[in-house]
Amino acid sequence: MKNNRIYKNQLNYGLLLPVFLLCIIGLLSLYVALYHDSYTNSKITKELIKQVLWYSIGFTSAITIYFFNPKILWKLTPIFYGLCIIMLLLLLKFYNPQLAVLTGAKNWFYIAGFSFQPTELVKIGYTLMLAKITVNYQQKSITSNTKDDWIYLLKTFIATLPIGILLFFQNDLGTMLVFIVIYIFILFTSNINIKIIAPIIAIGVVLSLIFLYLVISDTGRDFLLKIGFHDYQFKRIDSWLNPFLDPNGSSYQLANSLIAIGSGGLLGTGFNVSNIHVPVRESDMIFSVIGENFGFIGSCLVIFLYFYLIYQMYKTCFKSNNLFFTYIGIGIVAMIFF
Secondary structure, three states, X not given: OOOOOOOOOOOOHHHHHHHHHHHHHHHHHHHHHXXXXXXXXXXXXXXXXXXXXXXXXXXXXXXXHHHOOHHHHHHHHHHHHHXXXXXXXXXXXXXXXXXXXXXXXXOOEEEOOEEEOOHHHHHHHHHXXXXXXXXXXXXXXXXXXXXXXXXXXXXXXXXXXXXXHHHHHOOOHHHHHHHHHHHHHHHHOOOOOHHXXXXXXXXXXXXXXXXXXXXXXXXXXXXXXXXXXXXXXXXXXXXXXXXXXXXXXOOHHHHHHHXXXXXXXXXXXXXXXXXXXXXXXXXXXXXXXXXXXXHHHHHHHHHHXXXXXXXXXXXXXXXXXXXXXXXXXXHHHHHHHO
């Protein structure tokens, strides 16, 4: 890696406060969600310990990366990316059948009572790989031509394609959206010629409009069903477009989450007070706990903390002394932003 932008690491202390506060809020919200989901005290304690364990792993990983030699990380990136692809391949066979029945997606390992979603690691591996490809392209940016731009696009496409295919077979197209956002963020900061990006944007818009038509029309849905889509995917889309379309059926969780958030009013119902039943709040609906318990003020505070965190991360990315770390940071910002 020929990168002259390598100096001593500098820590942005502005990142520490929002991360710490969000961890505390997350832990408290998880407790409330589990408590009102009829979990036993021992089960609640077990889940909270798991969450603290994940915090510890994240903190340890951050410290390790901070002192890690970027040249070693650069060399290990293709290996880590390859291991991520292998994990996705194994997931086609060794997935959690219970969660697959509930969610329709085969995206969780289940080992010794411990559930693990490998796509969270794959997001990191994918970001590292795109960052490496982009840095290599940036080294030629002064003398690059249209051919180099297309080669760069081809390499990023090759890095993205296997992940997209494997997620399709796992029925996890929702996660694929995260990878698309990461790709877009890194692509648009790569200094690639706008004449190359413009047609891609146009094609993307046209394909999105075609897909939108297929999703909302009966004829289009019949076609999508024939090529591998499932009814539950359409129900999720319908619930997203109109959460109260089927409040006692497919959109029960989402509808009740919105009701719970609204019931919090300005200041909330108070800590650990829940009057609206929201099943499995501890997953994607954890924000309903914040909205109900801490109200509009508390919700705004959490959203502000996230935006402040993103701002500090964005600032850190472009002040980084290492171009490789800059693009890794951009990918992580994309994950959190989405």
